Structures are given as C-alpha cells and as structure tokens.
Amino acid sequence: MAKHDDEVPGVKTYEGSAGGWGALGAVARALKGQMAIAEDVRTLMRVNQPWGFDCPGCAWPDPKHTSSFEFCENGAKAVTWEATSKRAAPEFFAEHTLAQLWEWSDHALEDAGRLTHPMAYDRASDRYLPISWDEAFARIGALLRGYKDPATVEFYTSGRTSNEAAFLYQLFVREYGSNNFPDCSNMCHEATSVGLPQSIGVGKGTVTLEDFDHCDAIFSIGHNPGTNHPRMLSTLREASRRGVPIVVFNPLKERGLERFAAPQDPVEMLTLSATPIATTYYQVKVGGDVAVLKGMMKALLAADAAAIADGGEGLLDREFIAAHTTGFEALAADLEALAWSTIQAHSGLSRADIEAAAQVYAAAKRVIVCYGMGITQHRHGTSNVQQLANLLLLRGNIGREGAGICPLRGHSNVQGDRTVGITEIPSRALLDGIERAFGFAPPDSRGHNAVEALQAIAAGRSKAIICLGGNLAVAMPDPQTVFPAMRGLELAVHVATKLNRSHLLTARESILLPCLGRTERDVQAGGRQSVTVEDSMSMVHASRGTLKPASEQLRSEPAIVAGIAQATLPETKVDWAGLVADYALIRDKIEAVFPDFHRFNERIAVPGGFRLDVPASRREWRTASGKANFLLCAGVEEDPRAGGADALRLATIRSHDQYNTTIYGLDDRYRGIAGRRDVVFVNPRDLQRLGLAHGDLVDVETVAAHADGPPRALRGQTVVAYEIAPGSVAAYYPEANGLLALDQYDERSGTPAYKSIPVSIRRAR
Template structure:
C-alpha cells in the first residue's frame, strides 16, 4: 500500500532473511570498521567457548551450531566491536550542548568510550579523570545523601548475572530497593501477571518444545526484527506442518515468509518458507478480547481438558461465568476481529494436541497488559497446554539478560525470601520497603527526592516515556554515574555533576587478578550459560562491569566492609558461589554446571505442573476491560503503536532503513489505513502532525512527519520509537505493573502546520 512517489518509501516484496540479510550484515561490518579477527568474532557468537550475542534473548540450540547469529545480532556485534573511539579528544572537539543537537544514531556512532570522564560545566564538555577520582566522587555523592532512598540504581538487561548480582548487593548494602530497570518498560506485566496464574513470572517452554508443537500462537511480536534467531525455529515448525497463527495489527514480513541464509536451496532459487498459516489483524490493544472470544468458542466446542482442569486448576467456574457475560458484540468491537475469524482460530486451537503461545511487547505495553497476559494463560489452561511437551507460555524477552538480572535480585519489589537469604549470607538487614519502578524514579527526580542516579548500561531517558518530563527530571539530579560502552543522549542530560565510566563489552576479553574471566547470562527460556569475549578491549583503561560496581562499593561502604569486593572481582567463580548460596535450589553447583557446553536450565516449576501459587494450583483469572478510558467514544482520537525498525535494537539506531516495511533513509513516517487518511482530507505522502490526544499543554506533538498508507485496522496508527515517545504521557501506563503504554497511545492526526519541518 506504500505510495511509490513518497521519497524513501517503496514496496518491499522479498521475504525476511535471504540475500537482503547477508547484504545488511556486510554493510554493518563495513560501516563500523569492525574488529573482526579472521571472522572469529561473529563465528564465536553464541558458541560454547565464545560470547553471548549482546542482542536478543532467544535461546541457542544446545550451543552446537556453527552459524548461530542473525542479521541484527551481527549489527549488535559490529556496533560494539567497532574501531571508532569516543576518546577525550573527540569530546574536546564537541560541547555537550552541541552533541545534544545530534541524532541518537550520530551520538552513539562516535564509538567506544575509552576512559573515565566527568562533566565540566565551565567548558560544557566531558573531561578525562582517573578511576580513583571517579570512584571517590561517586562514593562522596552517595554518602552525602540524607537517606539511601534518594539514590536510584538503574540496570539494563545487558549486564551479566555477575554484574547484576553485585549491583543489587551494593544497592541493598547501601540501604535501598530503588532498582528501576528495563524490565519495568517491557515485560513487567509478565513478571506481575504470570505469578498469579502459574506461580512464576517466566515462560514455561524450552526450545525443544517447538519441535513438538502442533500449533504456535504469535501475539504482538515481530520476530524478524526483534528476535531474528526465532525465525529459524518458526521456519522448521512450518516446514514440518505445524500451524502458526499470527495476531498483530500490522502485517509483519517475518511472520509471512522467511528465507534462511543457511539454506542453500532457498538462497539459490530466491524461494522462501511461508510462516503464518493465518494472519489476524486485530485492533491495537484488542488482544485480551480476541483471546476471550477464542475461549468462549472453545467452551462452545466442548474442547476443554476436564481432567487437567479438575486436577491442576482453580477458578474455572468464575472464568466461565465471566465469558458467558461477555457478548460477541463487545468482543468484535473491542478486538477488531469478526466472530467468524475468532471462531476459526479457536477451531484450530481446539484441534491442536500441543500449543505454544508466544507474545512480545506488542501485548505488554498497554494500559491493562498484566490482565491480558493472564488471559493468554487462561486459553492455554483450558486444554492443559502448560507442563507437557510442545506446549506452554513463551514471553519473548528482548535484552540478552533482562531475565537473568531479575533472577539474581535486580527488582524493586523483592520477595521476602531473597531479603532473608541476603541477611543470612551477608550478615546485614536489607531494606524491606519496595523501591521505585522506572516511572516512579522519574517522578521522584521531578519532586527532588531522588538526587543520585547510577546507570548500569542502557539509555534511560530515551527509553523512558514522556521526554519532556523525563529529560527535565534527569537535569534536576545532583549526581549521575553512567556505566557504558558508548555515549548516548542520556549521558548528555547533565545535572550538577555527571560521570561516564567505560566498561568492557560482551565481545571483549576480561582479565582480572585470577586470570581470564567468563560471565553468565540467562536466556528467555531459563537456560544459563557462560559468555567469554575474544577481542582485545577497546582501551586499556576499560574495566569490567563487576569491577566498576565493586569499585563504587568500596568507595561507598569503605575498605572494611564485610563483603570482600576485591576478592570477588578477582575471580568471578566467587561471585557465582555467593549467588548459589543466596539462591539455594536455583543455582546449585553453579560453577560446575556452566562449564558444560550449553549450560543448564534453572528450575521452572510450571514445566513440571508444580504451581507455586497461593492455591497450589494454576489459576484461571477472570478479567474485564477497565472502564472509563477517555479515548473511547471520541471519533477524532486514533491509537498509535510505536515500532522498532529493522535497523534498530531498543534505543540503538544502527541506520535509517526499515527494509521489511519498505522505508529507506528515514524514520519520520506514520503508517495509517488509507480510509483514515482520506477521512481527514489527506493523501498518502502528505506531511502531518501528531499530538497527544489529551495533553492540555500542547507540547506533546511531533511535527512534519509523512503519513504512509498501510494495511492496518481503522483507527490505528504506527510510528517509530523513540521518536514518538514524546506522545506517551508518564501517567499512561499499565495499572498493575507500571509499564508505559507505548503500544496504545491516544493521538490526534492533522495536516502539518505551515512551516513545520522534520
């Protein structure tokens, strides 16, 4: 549906993957002048003696593949292993004020940070300092606080288990549970919703389960861009005859057809493998009602597993009552699908003997996502599709260790068992009060209650919603410390004092006093394995993340602290031994087990039909859409979902192309149904403004974007993240988890104001 006359927008008819993927890999390696020693860097990705890709968290097939990386993984590796350097000389040439006018891509494309730096207000530049001074200034800033809860310890999902464990130990030894982390912005509804349903906030499947599934249900995810190695798994499932049903407002090429770069025949013949058996384009935020409609149809077909329900579940009668009270008119209006479509999908599900349900952030970033996640579980429980081969729930995590960081204690709402264990192992009483989520941390900064910010990776302010408020909040800080491999926009939002502390990347060799070290990560299916870099560090002044955390800890807590921070960093085996003591039964024999190729799987009780819920059973959770949504009933209001392009990983923009959606050299586009465009007196290719629908200030607006006609439901729009984060108000979030509603933003679309520019 793209208009060929729109600059930078043209039809893309090829499959996901294929020659386009190989060409993009070559381009990424060339653009970054990547440090590839005889090709060993990429060939060592996701291998037993290599490093874990810093990209997605999709599991590795027993760590035995000789070619286990993907296009976007190669881009992530190239971006980290670049030969470009953001040295002090670079910062000497550019003030912070100047850098703030650059694009996010240009800021990060400066390259790898090479030594510690501190912001100098007089020159408006970052200037080099020693590590000793950096640690001393950080320690002084934290000790000067009136109470520990004036500090925020932010963690991104790129940190290893070892770094994350030390980080949460540092924060709790300091006296706070303020651990806002990237989970708060993506899969927190999984962490909040699943425990009530199945007793654990993680998925229940293994990679091998996909070999035995008759049906794979895909809700709210775009695997070709956000977890591309999943495409090989979906391709194999399709080839052996498994049905794959996709539920997504926008048609994504990777869920339609895929050509594997590892398949010589497909590459030679330019052929591809179809992925989705059927594609259901529901309205934005219509997932819960679509699933409830499927359950209603399954009940009508009497296709439930009565024995499983009787033995393993509670709440079935209440669910049935709630579904009976829900009319088909409500379901059709709210889901955007017809009754016939929903019953068709339900029939496929009813006939399946083993079903896996996958979902991503297209489902978790709405106003009521925690409840929606529970509806997915309800659907699976109806037929006993949890806890047996080829069946289960599969949340698709993004960051390579976002799940692992949470497992080892980075959580603002820690369970009492964790705090008790920390007390018993380390001999101190951890704080018990819940800490801040990301949104709560921003609000605390606004009020002047949060004064010091520590960032373990990530691009906090750009990833967060509502940059008007978030950027201003960051500038109110007394002190900020950013542990990072590259500069980004958050580092430029300086308050009174700000430090940049450069760390090793996943691809680099980590040498400590005890020799060469490996770290560990947990993938999205609870497999833990080792990761060991092979490239020389980008600078001889880089420190590992564990070493930086330990350095801060010594400066804050003093050299006589009960924790031997220096000893732990000398040999990461010692960190893992402590993790095993703090989490008995979860990380037993940690060091021995990670030395086995492929690592080991953490306990996942729902996989064995053990339900650690209050009822001792898996719980059906009745659900009703939240009433009083102001966006309902206003025909002028449209719902925007934010997207990541194919040249992007989270906030990192590798380039300006989005190949599979036919967008090249630009990101300032908004996709809309052609009838919605025409209804506003516009044509595809016109310049438009988007404004937050209920913002009285008039500030939350993006101007001069180009509207492009696409096949998506009426009333729905799609545009790129983070460019449209300005439209996401801080209060617009999931009511239970606090996750920002990036995927259902109420907006008004207008012709561009005269004189608007991109």
C-alpha cells in the same frame, strides 16, 4: 506497505522475504562500516557458541547443537556496533561541547564509537574531561555517603548486564540501604513478571526450545521476530515445514511473520525461494488483544458445549481443570456475559475469524503461545498476559511437552538480572539469603520501579542516579518531563560502552565510566573470566569475550560496581576485591543466596549450560491457592477513560535498523523505509476517512487521557499508507515517546503504555 503509485522519498514497497540475500547484504555493510580487521570479522563465528560469547542482542535461546554460525542479521549489527574500530576518546570530547552534541542524532552519537576513558562533566567548558578511575570512584563515593536517606538515590540496570554484575550491583545497593531498582524490565515485560506468578506461580515462560519440535500449533501474538529476535525465525521455519499451523495476531503486517528465507539454506538462497511462516494472519486492532483472547475462549466454550451435546467428550481438558486450577466457573460466567458485538468492535476482527482461530487451537493437542511487548506495553498489559494463560489452561497446555507460554524477552539478560535480585520488591527469601551469605540485614521496604524513579526525580525527591548501562531518559515516556528532571539531579553516573543522549542530560556532577563489552576479553587478578546470562527460556550459560578491549582504560562491570561500593561503604561486609578477582566466587555467592543455582560453576562448564527450575513446567503451582488460577479481566477496553471511540490508537515500533534505543541506521527494510524515521504508518481507509493521502505531512496529537492533560504532538511526520489494522497507527520509538505521559501505564505492573496511545492525525499546520 500498502500498494500505491505515489512516489514518496525514502518510501517504497518491499517485495522480498525476511532473511535471504538482503540479510547477508546488511551483515556485510555492518562489517564494512564498523569493523577493521580480519580478527574482528572472525568474532562473528564465536557468537552464541559454547566456546564464545553470548550475543548482546536478543534473548532467544541457543540450540543444543550449534551450527557453523549462530547469529542473525541484527545480532551481527549488535556485535559490530560494539566491536567497532571507532573511538570516542578524550580528544573527541575536547572537540565537541555538549551543546553541540545535543544537536546530533541518536544514531550519530553512538556511531562516534567506543568510550575509552572515565570522564567527568565540566560545566565551565561544557565538555566531558578525562579523570582517573580512583578520582571517579572517590567523587561518586563521597556524594553517595552524603545522602542521609538512601531512598533518594536511584539505581538503574540495563538488561545487557551479566548475572555476575547484576548480583554485585543489587548487593551493593542493598548494603547501601535501598531497594530502588528501576530496570529495563519495567519498560517491557514487567506485566509478565507480575501477571504470570498470579496465574501459574512463576514470572517466566514455561517452554524450552525443544518444545517447538513437539508442538501441534503456535500462536504468535504482539511481536515482530524478523526485527526483534530474528533467530526465532529459524525455529518458526522448521515448525512450518513440518506442517504446524502458525496463527499470528498483530496489527501490522510484518514480513518476518509472513515468509522467511534462511541464509543457511543453499536451496532457498540459490532459488530465491522462502518458507511461509503464518498459516493465518489476523490484524487485530491496537489495544484489541483482550477482546480477541476472550473471544477465542468464548468460542471454545461454545464449541465444547456443542461437542458434549452431540455425545462427544468436549474440547476442554476437564481432568486438568479439576486437578490443577481454580476459578473456571467465574471465567465461564464472565465469557457468557460478553456480547460478540462488543468483542468484534474492540478487536477489529469478525466473529468468524475469531472462531476459526479457536478451532485451530482446539484441534491441536500441544499449543505454544508466543508473545512480546505488543501484549505487555498497554494500560492493561498484566491482564493481557493473564488472558493468554487462561486460554492455555483451558486445554491443559501448560506443563505438557510441546506446549506452554513463551514470553519473548528483548535484552539478552533482562530475565537473568531479575533472577539474581534486581527487583524493587524483594522477597523474604532474597533478603534472608543475602543476610545468610553476607552478614548484613538488607532493607525490606518497597523501592522504585522505572516510572516511580522518574516521578521521584521530577518531584525533587530523588537526588542522584547510577545507571548500569542503558539510555534511560530516552527509553522512558514523556521527555518533556524526564529530560529537565534529569538535568536537575545532583549526581548522574553512567556505566556505558558508547555515548548516548542520556549522557548529555548532565547533573551537577556527571560521570561516564567506560566498561568492557560482551565481545571483549575480561582479565582480572585471578585470570581470564567468564560471565553468565539467562535466556528467555531460563537457560543459563557462560559467555566469554574474545576481542582485545577497545582501550586499556576499560574495566568490567563487576569491577566498576565493586569500585563504587568500596568507595561508598567504608564498613562493608563484602570482600569486593576478592569477588572481582575471580567471578567463580561471585557465582558461589549467587548459589548461596539462590539455591536454584546449585552447583553453579560446575553446571556452566557444560556446553549450553543448564536450565533453572520452572515449577509450572512440571505442573507445580507456587501460587497462594496451590493451583493455577483462571483470572478475570473486567471488560475488553484498553482504557475507557481515554480517547473515545473516534480516537486512533498509536503503537510505538522499532525499525529493522534498531535495537531498543540504539539506532544502527536509518533504514527499515522490511517496511520499505530508507534513510528516514519521520514517518507514521496508517491504514489507507483511515487516510481516506481523514481526507489525507500517502505522503502527506501530518501532525500526530494525543487525545488527552485526563481533563487537565494537554495534548502532546509529533509534528511534521510523513504519512505512509500501510497494511495496519483500521483504527491503528504506528510511529517509531523513541521519537514518538513524547506522545505518552509518564502517568500512562499499567497500574498493576508499572509498564508504560507504549503500544496504545490514543491520538488524532491532521494535516500539518
């Protein structure tokens, strides 16, 4: 936060490092506030261990040699939030109408505790009432069978879902006759899933955790590891301590990218010292990423030409470019035509800064580029991703040890869900694999992604939704449209561990189905079960819960999916009961459909699991050209139709007490915010230009993207002077989602533009 003297309630400059004693204190408070007994506390020692369960938080990979504890502060919050001793039992719902619960905060709703019984909404009393599992399945099955067109039903998946549950879910939906798979990946890294296959032939990262031990430079672009994937800080810390330059491009100054005190390091803890992370920190303007990346490539090509003129070999990897790529000449021409004045205006950085970053890149033989949703959640998110790939390809930094592209996934298995078939655009190989393994021909038509699903619901074309986890309505943009649309459905089914606001948007028939959490023992007819997950680096490993379930009524996600399928598909080709009795049989079927999972059960028995095949890692390019492709992006503007030059650009952000839509508490420690979320972060120079001061109450209004689009407002926010790039502002997600219309998304990937909303700010009326 910017230095200032004005006192604002709940706002104070944070002087400490990321991690350190503050992190340990937060873990202690999470334990005290949620967990009840010593066995629960010992649960944390099983997180991310080969003999334990995978953290339900981020998807950062586990090291091959785990330490005495392999969890971070926010991982501990995720575990304690799930393993809480609090319960939202039928008695809780008997005491509260949904109208009353609607007035609760999102934090308070989830803090009510674990759901314990199947519940169905009773409109007469405005309450959820308990029902049996058999009745719940019967009601759901009868309604689903009643729809003549399966395309009128949406099937949402959260990224915390295991491979086994996700595979059964897509199998059920396809046997039902639909490819409608709105998924949480549509809201985060879909630009990666669309952009990278066109560039390098695979929609995943190409690096392993071990590559960070061999890299010569790291570029971190558009992500905040201190909050969203804190275990990454240990990896960055080790790279920093061996002298690897770490170059950061991010609009906000984030403490986790500045310095980190490792809670496992007694010297740093006892001396209150910390390890610097960023060697150089460039505060790029929100929406300025393409300008920066094109600028770096333009500088690199100019330096390459100068080196050759001086009699050197040049800076590009010409042998790699000739043997492995196409499109270089077109890219070079595009960069040559781009003026430095345009690059500087749109990036917010000077030519000297961009050239300095390019020099660091050129001096390193092995470079890793890490990026998050600050790259993908834009109107041109797919192009952002492809320009990152272009930069790496210029010096052969894909398919080389210690080098590659590293998209940072959020949910613990959002990548795995996609791998086992959760996609609205099924490949021929997937469809043929299902028919081969199960004896029915699945539909081959394109289904709905998340934006399309909500548009279909709002238009009345879709009548029902099944949500395998998540908080879809709150996670999506445009609650002004989404909330009433969800209330107009005929059927809404939510498989969940805890109550959230989407559950209060009741359809004509709304049913809550409580499921086991990642931390809990899963016992089926064949005995105790394990599930599997895939991390951000394509490692697949087993996860085995250890805690007693929160209620005897809980069922696993695979069992719930099977129950719905059996009630819906009277002539099913699938042995649902047999598969659920022994998850090893599910894995056998995954292997039958997806050959990359060969010897699946055998390989997950090895501690740490195995890595799925990533052809680009060995320079095998499964693109139409058979090579890696340099791909062009027209211009450098985020969205030339919206806002104009005078508009501020707002990025929605997560607080440190938050995971996606889950609000653990009301503090944002590293940004100096305590006990509140009604703030907007603004550069002090922008405040001065607007005639505003730190602590003023303001209204944030959109600058309409279309002539007929009315302004949207976030009113009564407290403005906080902060170290953020001029012309850029930030506010919390999901509170600021109302500023974004449902039709403001990347047209290539469908990813909503949460990170670049054109707005104006004025004193509150």
